[in-house]
Amino acid sequence: MLKSEGTEHIVGDSNGWELFTNYTNWTQGREFHVGDVLVFNYKSDQHNVMQVNSTAYTDCGLDNYTTLFTKGNDSIILSEVGKLWFICGVDDHCVNGQKLSINVAP
Secondary structure (H helix, E strand, C coil): CCCCCCCEEECCHHHCCCCCCCHHHHHCCCCEECCCEEEEECCCCCCCEEEECHHHHHHCCCCCEEEEECCCEEEEECCCCEEEEEECCCCCCCCCCCEEEEEEEC
């Protein structure tokens, strides 16, 4: 039996996880599947990655996150089907567009 590995998606491509980037545009034409990996590259002293629910994503709510990533080169394996939401929890970064929503397919 062959083992297939998921696709690695570098969030924001060469720009990384950064302010004033339209991550909705970045997701266009991309498919995300269970087993794929999201890679967030950023300066750890300037940003973080918070996995949140849809309400916190919409409201940029910083108090209701499920996971906090702070290393600056975080790899997140997509392990289940459905919507996932990520924001930067530093200052007003989320309000200024540093947020990502994806739909994970089987």
